[in-house]
Amino acid sequence: RMRRRQVECRGDIDTFTPGLIALYESLKPSEEHKSKQQQLVDSLTKSVSIEWPNAQLHLYGSCANSFGTSHSDVDVCLQMEIGTGSTVEILLRLAEILRTDNFESVEAITGARVPIVRMSDPGSGFSCDICINNLFAVANTKLLKDYAQIDQRLLQLAFLVKHWAKLRGVNETYRGTLSSYAYVIMCINFLQLREPKILPCLQAMEPTYALTVDDTECAYFDEVHQLHDFSAENKESIAKLLWEFFHYWAFHHDYRNDVISIRLGKTITKQEKNWTTRIGNDRHLMCIEDPFETGHDLGRVVDRQTIRILREEFERGAAVLQYDHDPCVTLFESYTL
Ligand code: CTP
Ligand code: MG
Incomplete structure (x- = not known):
């Protein structure tokens, strides 16, 4: 199948930010x-x-x-x-x-x-x-909560991505797609990789919080109030970021070789993790490292068929935001067989 690589985002993308923010507000629990x-x-x-x-x-x-x-x-x-x-x-x-x-x-x-x-x-x-x-789970819950306090665009992006994933039928681990937790990790990693950065890598900083689980030390910098202007230089709108997110997962991510890691704030190779071949049911076709249980690939349930579905949905997301006249509606149209 031919993939058409989109390079530049449409010029008027920011006009969709108010609609997306309104949708985000409507999703927040009362x-x-x-x-x-x-x-x-x-x-x-x-x-x-x-x-x-x-x-x-x-x-x-x-x-x-x-x-x-x-x-x-x-x-x-x-x-x-x-x-x-x-x-x-x-x-x-x-x-x-x-x-x-x-x-x-x-x-x-x-x-x-x-x-x-x-x-x-x-x-x-x-x-x-x-x-x-x-x-x-208690430790990773706190980690996600702390990341969310650094820049509000993380919550906005993750709510929209979770909402999209539920409506498009790609948020079902029992069917080989991704958990909500995996989507949030993907959003964090994506914002760690923006230029200028929107999120830091809390596990790479001097730890101020630690919880030992079994024999694993879950440690990171949790004094996030000190980081309130960390992302001040990055002015990207939520519409632009959502398009970039889909675009990254549709066209830029190296599925063959890379693993995303919020623990390190970058991508690393499957080789480094020994995730190059299928072991049991872990296929390692779309690799998302858990921040604390680092042997755990959050994308392990993804198989040959569902990776195709996922990539087509990422492409659709990017295309809708690029070309549709009403992307805030079309993007979230529910997909039923
Ligand atoms: N969890 C985990 N490892 C996974 C999946 C989940 O540790 N592979 C833990 C995480 O602490 C996660 C929680 O279980 O936050 C709940 O997972 P999930 O239901 O995917 O996410 P929620 O954030 O609860 O999403 P939803 O709003 O869809 O319920
Ligand atoms: Mg839940």
């Missing part, structure tokens, strides 16, 4: 949404504390990393000593307790990479995933 989430956390805390009085409840994922929309679910991590029991036993017991406490559709999903209990809260209708002792 105060009511946040207070309902808090109520769910409170009732969950109550349910859990009787059986496990020493357990600590952490929110992670989009309800705590500031990338949550009003459609996002609630992700909870229980931190506890598990003694002689196993995580799976704890999850099965937890599912029992939640059913007794009238949560709905309670289901223990124990075969996943991160085993969870999934349930729905009848009061709010929220869906909620609960995992045990997954402190990497």
